[in-house]
Amino acid sequence: MKAKLIQPGEFEPADHWYAKALNATIHPMISFFLHLDQERIIKRYCHLHPMVRPERLRELLKYKPKHFVWAGADLMHVTNERGKRQMVVIENNSCPSGQKSMPLLDDNKEQGGYRTLMERTIKPLMKGKRVPQGELAVIYDKNPMEASGYARAMADVFSEPVHYVSYYKNDTDPAVRIKDGIVYVLGADGEWHKIRAAFRYLTQSPWTRLPVESRTQIFNPIIACLAGGRNKMLASKAYDIFNSELEGSGLEILTPETIWDVGREQVPIWVRSLGGQAVVKNPYSNAGQGVFTIVNDQELEDFMKMEFFYERFIVQSLIGNYNWSSTSSKGRLYHIGTVPSSKGNTYVADLRMMVSYTPEGIRPLSIYARRAAKPLADHIEDGTNSWEMLGTNLSIKEGDNSWGSDTNRLMLMDRRDFNKLGVGLDDLVDAYIQTVLSMIAIDKMSSTLFNTKNKFRTRLFRSLDDDKALLDEIMIR
Numbered sequence: 001m002k003a004k005l006i007q008p009g010e011f012e013p014a015d016h017w018y019a020k021a022l023n024a025t026i027h028p029m030i031s032f033f034l035h036l037d038q039e040r041i042i043k044r045y046c047h048l049h050p051m052v053r054p055e056r057l058r059e060l061l062k063y064k065p066k067h068f069v070w071a072g073a074d075l076m077h078v079t080n081e082r083g084k085r086q087m088v089v090i091e092n093n094s095c096p097s098g099q100k101s102m103p104l105l106d107d108n109k110e111q112g113g114y115r116t117l118m119e120r121t122i123k124p125l126m127k128g129k130r131v132p133q134g135e136l137a138v139i140y141d142k143n144p145m146e147a148s149g150y151a152r153a154m155a156d157v158f159s160e161p162v163h164y165v166s167y168y169k170n171d172t173d174p175a176v177r178i179k180d181g182i183v184y185v186l187g188a189d190g191e192w193h194k195i196r197a198a199f200r201y202l203t204q205s206p207w208t209r210l211p212v213e214s215r216t217q218i219f220n221p222i223i224a225c226l227a228g229g230r231n232k233m234l235a236s237k238a239y240d241i242f243n244s245e246l247e248g249s250g251l252e253i254l255t256p257e258t259i260w261d262v263g264r265e266q267v268p269i270w271v272r273s274l275g276g277q278a279v280v281k282n283p284y285s286n287a288g289q290g291v292f293t294i295v296n297d298q299e300l301e302d303f304m305k306m307e308f309f310y311e312r313f314i315v316q317s318l319i320g321n322y323n324w325s326s327t328s329s330k331g332r333l334y335h336i337g338t339v340p341s342s343k344g345n346t347y348v349a350d351l352r353m354m355v356s357y358t359p360e361g362i363r364p365l366s367i368y369a370r371r372a373a374k375p376l377a378d379h380i381e382d383g384t385n386s387w388e389m390l391g392t393n394l395s396i397k398e399g400d401n402s403w404g405s406d407t408n409r410l411m412l413m414d415r416r417d418f419n420k421l422g423v424g425l426d427d428l429v430d431a432y433i434q435t436v437l438s439m440i441a442i443d444k445m446s447s448t449l450f451n452t453k454n455k456f457r458t459r460l461f462r463s464l465d466d467d468k469a470l471l472d473e474i475m476i477r
Contacts, residue, residue, distance in 0.1 A: 001165075001166060001175055002165075002175050002186050002187065002188050002190065003137070003163040003164060003165035003175050003185045003186060003187050003188060003193075004163075004164045004165070004188060005161050005162075005163060005164075005187060005188045005189075006138075006148075006151045006152055006154075006155045006161060006162045006163075006164050007155060007161050008155045008156050008159055008160070008161075009155075009156065010152050010155065011110075011111055011114075011149070011152040011153060011156060012152075013110050013111075013112075015145070015148065015149070016099065016100060016114065016145055016146065016148065016149030016152075017099075017100050017101075017112075017145075018100050018101060018145075018407055018410065020407065020410070020412065021100065021101050021102065021103055021410075021412055021414075024103040024412050024414035024415075024416075025103060025414055025415050026103040026104065026105060026413060026414060026415075027413050027414055027415050027418040027419075028415075029418065029424075029425055029428075030367060030413040030418060030428075031105060032425070033364070033425060033428045033429070033432075034105055034364055034367075038058070038061050038062075038360070038361055038363075039058075041061075041429055041432070042054050042057050042058055042061070044426070044429060045057060045429055045430075045433060048426060049250055050250075051250030052249065052250035052251055053249065053250070056249050056251070057251065057433075060251070060436060060437065060440060061361045061362055061436060062360075062361040062362075063361070063362060063436075063440050063443075064357060065357050065362075065439065065440070065443040066443060066446065066447050067220065067221050067223050067224045067227075067443050067446040067447065068094065068220055068224040068227075068229060068439055068442050068443040068446060069121055069122075069125060069219060069220060069356060069357045070096070070117060070121055070219070070220065070354070070355070070356035070357070070365070071092050071093065071094065071096060071220075071229065071354070071355055071356070071435065071438075071439040071442075072092070072093045072096020072097070072098055072352055072353065072354040072355075072435075073089055073090075073091070073092040073093070073352070073353050073355075073431075073434065073435035073438055073439070074089075074090040074091050074092075074093070074350050074351070074352055074392075075087045075088060075089055075090065075350060075351045075352075075353060075431050075434060075435070076088045076090055076319055076335065076348075076350050076351075077335070077336045077337075077349070077351065077421075077422075077423060077427060078319055078333045078334060078335055078336060079333070079334065079336050080331050080332060080333055080334070081322065081331070081332060085336065085427070086254055086333075086430070087254065087351070087427060087430040087431045087434050088254045088255060088256065088319070088333065088434075089239070089253055089254060089255050089434050089435075089438045090255075090256070090350065091232060091235065092228065092229060092235065092435070092438040092439060092442060093229060093230075093286065094220045094224040094225045094228075094229025094230055094442075095200065095201050095202065095203045095206075095220070095225075095229075095230075096352065096354050097143055097146055097352075098113070098146075098352055098354045098365075098366040098367070098368055099112060099113045099114050099117075099146050099149060099150075099366055100143075100145050100146050100149070101366075101368035101410055101412060102366035102367065102368060102412075102413065103412060103413060103414050111149075111152075111153050111156070112366075113354075113365050113366045114146075114149040114150055114152070114153035115153040115156065115157060116365060117150070117153075117356055117365060118150070118153045118154050118156075118157040118158075119157055120356065120358040120359075120363070121219075121356040121357055121358060122154070122157075122197075122199065122219055123157055123158065124358070124359055125219070125357070126197055126217060129217055131196045131197060131215065131216065131217045132182050132194060132196055132215055132216065133194065133196060134182075134193070134194035134195050134196035134197075134216070135160075135161070135162075135163060135185075135193050135194065135195055135196065136154060136155075136158060136160060136161075136162045136163065136195070136196070136197055136198070136199075137162060137163040137164070137165060137183070137185050137193075137195045137197075137198045137199070138150050138151035138154060138162060138163070138164050138165070138198070138199045138200075138201065139165055139166075139167050139176060139183075139185075139198050139199075139200050139201065139202060139210075140164075140165075140166055140167070140200075140201035140202065141166060141167055141168050141169065141201070141202050141203060141204055141206075142201065142202075142203045142204065143201060143203075144166075146201070147164070147201040148164060150199055150201070151164040151199075154199060163185045163187060163193060163195070165185050165186075167202060167209055168204075169204050169205060169208060169209065174209075176209070177192070178210070178211055178475070178477075180215070180477075181211055181213055181214050181215040181216070181477050182194060182195070182214075182215050182216050183195040183198055183210070183214070183216040183218070195216050196216060196217065197216065197217040197218075197219070198216055198217070198218050198219070199219050200218050200219060200220065200221075203230070203286055204286075205230075205284060205473060206222055206225055206230065207222050207225060207226055207230075207473060207474045207475060208473045208474075208475060209475065210222050210475065211475045211476060211477045212226065212456045212474060212475065212476050212477070213454070213455065213456055213476055213477040214477075221446075222475075223446045223449060223450070223456070224442065224443070224446055226446075226449070226461065226474070227442050227443075227445040227446040227448075227449055228438075228441070228442035228445055228446075229442055230284060230286060231283055231284055231465065232281055232283040232284070232314055233260055233261070233283035233284075233312060233314055233464075233465050233467075234283075234442075234445060234464060234465055235438075235441075235442060236255070236258040236260055236314060237260065237445070237464060238441040238442050238444065238445035239253045239255055239438060239441050241441070241444075241445070242437070242440065242441035242444060243441075246437075251433075251437065252437075253434065253437045253438050253441060254434060255316075256279070256316040256317045256318075256319060256326075256328070256330075256333070257274070257316065257317040257326070257328035257329055257330055258314055258315070258316045258317075259314065259315045259316075260314055261312055261314075261465075261466075262280075262312065262313045262314060262315050263311065263312065263313075264304070264308065264311075264313065267280055267300075267303065267304070267313060267315060268300060268304070270315040271294055271300055271315065274315070274317050274318070274326040274327065274328060275326050275327040276295075276296070276297075277294065277295045277317075277318040277320060277324055277325060277326045278294050278315050278316065278317065278318050278326055279291065279292065279293050279294070279315070279316045279317075279318050280292045280294060280303060280313055280314075280315050280316075281313060281314050281315075281316065282308065282310055282313060283310070283312065283313065283314055283465075283467075284310060284470060289395075291391070291393075292387075293318060293386040293387050293390045293391065294318070294386070295318065295320065295324060295380050295384065295386040296380060296382070296384070296386075298382075298383070299386060309469055310467055310469045310470060311467050311468060311469055312465070312466075312467040312470075317330070317333070318390075319333045319334060319335055319390075320334060320335065320376070320386070320389075320390060321334055321335070321376055321377065321378055321379075322334040323378055323379055324379070324380050335348045335376060336422060337349065337376050337422075338371060338420050338421060338422060339419070339420050339421070339422045341375075345375035345376075346375060346376050347371040347372050347374075347375055347376060348371065348372040348376055348389060348390055348392060349369050349370060349371040349372070349392060349411060349421060350369065350370055350392045351367065351368075351369050351421070351423065351431055352367065352368050352369065352370070353367055353431045353432060353434075353435040354366045354367070355432065355435050355436060355439065362436050362439065364432050364435075367413050367428075368410065368411065368412060368413060369410075369411035369412075369413075369417070369421055370392040370393065370394055370409055370410060370411060371392060371409050371411055372388065372389050372390055372391055372392050372409070373388045373389075373391070373406075373409060374388040374389050375389070376389055377389060392409070394406045394407065394409055394410060448460070449461055456476055458471075458476070
């Protein structure tokens with residue numbers, strides 16, 4: 001399918017927000033948080049965490065990523081038996097959704113976060129870059145509501161047309177091709193157009209279609225996916241490496257306990273080591289696919305009967321109810337969950353915090369939350385489907401290239417939904433700091449995977465993630 005040419009002036013808000021978000025009024029606390037300058041955030045965070053040096057935190061919040069320039073972390077609001085509340089990073093995404101779920105911060109700026117990302121992140125980062133002459137494109141394989149919103153905002157911000165093009169993993173005759181590291185797009189006019197910069201919303205194994213070594217400037221580049229933004233295996237290693245660097249600073253990326261490089265036959269051993277409750281993940285999937293919560297023998301048995309394309313998994317400690325969470329070296333964490341409903345039900349919810357680099361530092365961009373389908377039970381009964389109580393992702397895979405969304409479980413940052421989360425200003429600050437730290441860790445891993453000549457270090461990558469099925473997929477140039 002040929003690309004669609006987006007002209008400046010085509011942005012229509014109704015096309016790029018969920019109906020329930022389009023006319024929602026942002027919660028005053030969210031507005032206050034998003035308007036806080038970094039110095040006030042640093043002052044508050046260091047007041048509550050006196051072991052953190054303000055200058056070190058300031059240095060991190062001013063960090064300029066080389067590769068991973070916009071990110072969206074999924075965080076869980078948890079506590080332990082001593083009542084210590086934390087925001088724990090579940091994963092960080094290199095093509096995060098969020099704009100279509102975010103009420104406008106300013107009613108007079110109807111393009112919301114779409115335009116903000118283009119103005120304060122993408123446009124400044126393109127200045128002075130040595131890239132081939134060419135045009136602009138937005139390339140996507142999921143979430144056309146947001147992808148097209150970015151394309152229209154990009155056309156307005158750059159005052160030039162933008163090629164808006166789908167590129168699915170199983171395309172037999174794609175409208176995108178690569179030559180000498182340069183991206184070309186088949187335009188609406190039937191001609192191939194050289195692309196100088198592409199905003200990428202490819203989420204399904206994007207390394208199979210776009211090159212790691214690219215002369216076209218790509219946001220975010222494929223290396224950000226391989227280094228952790230779409231690779232949970234390397235993300236876990238990146239977090240551990242960066243935590244070692246942070247040692248003594250009072251700062252740390254908080255995650256569930258994670259075991260890497262697990263073959264399928266080893267999964268039961270690690271599940272038992274965590275007390276019989278665990279989360280098993282295909283490291284390269286997203287949108288809630290390839291994640292398996294295991295709380296009993298039946299769920300473990302069901303997992304072991306499945307067939308998988310990739311050869312390696314990660315196993316993480318499971319965060320559930322206090323009575324049935326994993327026992328790990330970090331103790332037992334359990335979900336704080338939503339404020340009990342009128343029926344007394346508490347639901348697991350996660351928080352998506354999207355951030356991006358700006359000339360003033362890494363800043364929050366948008367926030368939303370999602371809750372699980374069924375309430376969190378105090379005790380596990382035989383036949384319980386734990387995913388219905390613990391899984392929060394809204395995406396529903398309907399076909400090879402088709403996705404739906406269960407928006408009934410979407411929780412907006414508006415006057416109605418936000419209060420149900422039981423989250424305060426300091427929790428939002430914690431979520432922001434955790435998102436920034438995990439983003440920096442992945443960006444540093446991205447840089448490590450290139451040599452001084454800006455060539456991908458295949459041998460090093462293999463030593464970190466020796467999964468043949470993945471290695472065979474990666475397009476180098």
